[in-house]
Amino acid sequence: MSRLVLVLGDQLSPGLSALRQADRAQDLVVMAEVMEEASYVRHHPKKIAFTFAAMRKFAARLRAEGWRVAYTRLDDPANSQSIPGELLRRAAEHGTDAVLATEPGEWRLIRALGELPLALCQLPDDRFLCSHAGFDAWAEGRKVLRMEYFYREMRRKTGLLMEGDAPAGGKWNFDQENRKPARDDLFRAGPLRFDPGETVKEVLDLVDERFPDNFGRLRPFWFATDTGQAEAALDHFMRHHLPCFGDTQDAMLAGDRFLHHALISPYLNVGLLDPLDVCRRAEAEYLAGRAPINAVEGFIRQILGWREFVRGIYFREGPGYPGRNALGHRRSLPAFYWGAGTRMNCLAQVVAQTRDEAYAHHIQRLMVTGNFALLAGVDPAELHEWYLAVYADAYEWVEAPNTVGMSQFADGGIVASKPYVSSGAYIDRMSDYCRGCAYSVRAKTGQGACPFNLLYWHFLDRHRIRFAGNPRMVQMYRTWDRMDAGRRAEILRDASVFLDRLDEGAAV
Numbered sequence: 001m002s003r004l005v006l007v008l009g010d011q012l013s014p015g016l017s018a019l020r021q022a023d024r025a026q027d028l029v030v031m032a033e034v035m036e037e038a039s040y041v042r043h044h045p046k047k048i049a050f051t052f053a054a055m056r057k058f059a060a061r062l063r064a065e066g067w068r069v070a071y072t073r074l075d076d077p078a079n080s081q082s083i084p085g086e087l088l089r090r091a092a093e094h095g096t097d098a099v100l101a102t103e104p105g106e107w108r109l110i111r112a113l114g115e116l117p118l119a120l121c122q123l124p125d126d127r128f129l130c131s132h133a134g135f136d137a138w139a140e141g142r143k144v145l146r147m148e149y150f151y152r153e154m155r156r157k158t159g160l161l162m163e164g165d166a167p168a169g170g171k172w173n174f175d176q177e178n179r180k181p182a183r184d185d186l187f188r189a190g191p192l193r194f195d196p197g198e199t200v201k202e203v204l205d206l207v208d209e210r211f212p213d214n215f216g217r218l219r220p221f222w223f224a225t226d227t228g229q230a231e232a233a234l235d236h237f238m239r240h241h242l243p244c245f246g247d248t249q250d251a252m253l254a255g256d257r258f259l260h261h262a263l264i265s266p267y268l269n270v271g272l273l274d275p276l277d278v279c280r281r282a283e284a285e286y287l288a289g290r291a292p293i294n295a296v297e298g299f300i301r302q303i304l305g306w307r308e309f310v311r312g313i314y315f316r317e318g319p320g321y322p323g324r325n326a327l328g329h330r331r332s333l334p335a336f337y338w339g340a341g342t343r344m345n346c347l348a349q350v351v352a353q354t355r356d357e358a359y360a361h362h363i364q365r366l367m368v369t370g371n372f373a374l375l376a377g378v379d380p381a382e383l384h385e386w387y388l389a390v391y392a393d394a395y396e397w398v399e400a401p402n403t404v405g406m407s408q409f410a411d412g413g414i415v416a417s418k419p420y421v422s423s424g425a426y427i428d429r430m431s432d433y434c435r436g437c438a439y440s441v442r443a444k445t446g447q448g449a450c451p452f453n454l455l456y457w458h459f460l461d462r463h464r465i466r467f468a469g470n471p472r473m474v475q476m477y478r479t480w481d482r483m484d485a486g487r488r489a490e491i492l493r494d495a496s497v498f499l500d501r502l503d504e505g506a507a508v
């Protein structure tokens, strides 16, 4: 009897475990564009278009390689508009109840597949470098889980950047040489852009018609949508950007949205690129003397370390993880996250970039939109939904630990050892945003003072009981306590006035 082989929109890898296990001559691949997946959050139009275009091209490739593929388009009249519904429909059509699947990247869908009245064989997603069992074995018995130690183990396990038992270059981590501000007068090649072909154009028209009100600009659309293009984008990054990756990793410039970042997370997350292959390519650049160790180590750490670590946390912590709210934050997400105006230039810049590109780099996500939400006490669930919607690379297994854990400390400190909060001084040091801002980053109180300066102390003050004893935060509290009482009262009062205005929906 033939089986159905489910391939989801983020499982577009020829070596997917379900495809490896299937029989090309007998089994039927099932792929479906469905409203349930396209609307469980209000995804950025570029994310929907990227997913559908990559799915259509992948289906065409499978057919060319001899697979039988039952592909449902979004506007197909028979479409049941959900993945479980499409599996049931195809099962009835083809007289089978056997389904082969690779574990989805979200608890929501894992649960939905498990509840189907079909004989489901769910295989591990082995496109990652660390299995669930491998992560649990590493985590077991540790009081706290820190990425840095996990990463060292992954370096040893894969042999990446190892010289025998020692790390290449004599150190595990070269971050001290990174984190520089960026000059705004240098030429940078920028990401490789692809002209939309027939398949992409068709999808763009569909997304235009079906998702006209979603936040985000659909055009110009230039993402890679198949493996060949994604490989070309990776080559381009290796040649033009990897050597400087570390230097500008934390920098932000209004006039250069991409700096030396790779822009490969959407391609990795749907399976157009393979993480180990990407790391080996970067290592080869170092070994050939074309890229320095600080750049290559920093880049590999993001993929081999952070990407695998957050996935391990997501699956270890279970379905309740995205709903955590350890700091009890309840404020609604301000309207400017969805494009309403704000006088804070850093936020205006990052939100406009997000609207246009469905992309912001890590420090923009962590230290601008994430930092503000944490300082202001925004409900982490609302923020989680925002990040899941607006970025082309957003899937819950990677987005939730980054948002709920790293950025909002809402998991109580599982991912981060201290909250990522900063005043305006950090943003001023790492970007040119403050130059064009209506607020003054140097002013600490008063109406024109940078809101980050006010809210930073407000955050520390209101969470004193939780954080004053944290060794990494002692210095912050010392500085706060050394200010005279009148000054502290003024800062807290100004911060409260700002938060009241934010709640009233005033233009802040």
Ligand code: FAD
Binding pocket: 260, 261, 262, 263, 264, 265, 266, 268, 269, 299, 302, 303, 306, 307, 308, 310, 360, 361, 362, 363, 365, 366, 370, 387, 388, 391, 393, 394, 395, 398, 399, 400, 402, 403, 406, 407
């Ligand atoms: P580069 O800076 O060039 O890094 C190379 C690669 O390393 C990335 O493509 C990515 O695969 C990996 N990487 C880097 N940092 C991380 C990280 N912290 N966690 C996991 N992988 C990482 N990344 C996502 O892929 N999807 C998300 O939904 C997502 N949500 C985030 C939400 C918040 C609040 C924060 C702070 C970070 C989030 N990240 C997410 C991590 C990171 O911001 C993006 O991976 C990165 O910006 C992607 O751009 P790039 O390809 O240019 O990355």
Ligand code: DLZ
Binding pocket: 007, 008, 009, 010, 011, 032, 033, 034, 035, 037, 038, 039, 043, 047, 048, 051, 083, 104, 105, 106, 109, 395, 396
């Ligand atoms: C993100 C996304 C979108 C927008 N649409 C689809 C879809 O129509 N069909 C599909 O199979 N997958 C889609 N995806 C990706 C899924 O949401 C993703 O597979 C799950 O969230 C699990 O990670």
Ligand code: SF4
Binding pocket: 343, 344, 345, 346, 347, 423, 424, 425, 427, 428, 433, 434, 435, 437, 438, 439, 440, 441, 450, 451, 452
């Ligand atoms: Fe952002 Fe403050 Fe700088 Fe304005 S002054 S850009 S609000 S950090």
